[in-house]
Amino acid sequence: MHHDPDCIFCKIIExxxxxxxxxxxxxxxxxxxxxxWAPVHFLIVPKEHFASMEQAGPQHEKLLxxxxxxxxxxxxxxxxxxxxxxxxxxxxxxxxxxxQEVYHLHLHVVGGSRxxxxx
Ligand code: 5GP
Ligand code: ZN
Numbered sequence: 001m002h003h004d005p006d007c008i009f010c011k012i013i014e015x016x017x018x019x020x021x022x023x024x025x026x027x028x029x030x031x032x033x034x035x036x037w038a039p040v041h042f043l044i045v046p047k048e049h050f051a052s053m054e055q056a057g058p059q060h061e062k063l064l065x066x067x068x069x070x071x072x073x074x075x076x077x078x079x080x081x082x083x084x085x086x087x088x089x090x091x092x093x094x095x096x097x098x099x100q101e102v103y104h105l106h107l108h109v110v111g112g113s114r115x116x117x118x119x
Contacts, residue, residue: 009104039112051103080111
C-alpha cells in the first residue's frame with residue numbers, strides 16, 4: 001500500500017495520528033471530520049494515497065464505486081435521518097477552487113437534522 005510520508009490522511013490511516021474510526025475494510029478507511037459541518041460528518045478515504053479526482057483513472061473504478069456505495073449505509077449507521085425527508089450530502093472537493101485542503105482524495109458524507117453549521 002502506497003503512503004505519502006507528508007500526508008495527514010496517510011498518517012491517520014496508519015494510526016500515527018488518532019482519529020474516530022467509522023469503518024475500515026481492505027480498500028478504505030472512514031473517520032469523523034475534526035471540524036464537522038453538520039451533526040453527521042465523516043470522510044471516506046482510499047487506503048492507498050492519491051491526491052484527487054484529477055489523478056483518478058480506470059484502475060480506481062472498483063475503489064470509487066465502493067466508496068460511493070458504502071456511503072449510504074455508513075450515513076445511516078452514523079445517524080443521518082431516513083430518505084427522502086432526511087438524506088445526506090456526498091462531496092469530493094477537488095483542487096484549490098474546488099475547496100480542497102487535504103490532497104489525499106476523500107469523500108465527505110454530511111447529514112443530520114438541520115440547521116447545519118455549513119449549509
Ligand atoms: P477538504 O477541504 O480537503 O475537502 O477537506 C478536508 C477535511 O479534513 C476538512 O473538513 C477538515 O476538517 C478535515 N481534517 C483536516 N485535518 C484533519 C485531522 O487531522 N483529523 C480529522 N479527523 N479531520 C481532519
Ligand atoms: Zn495520503
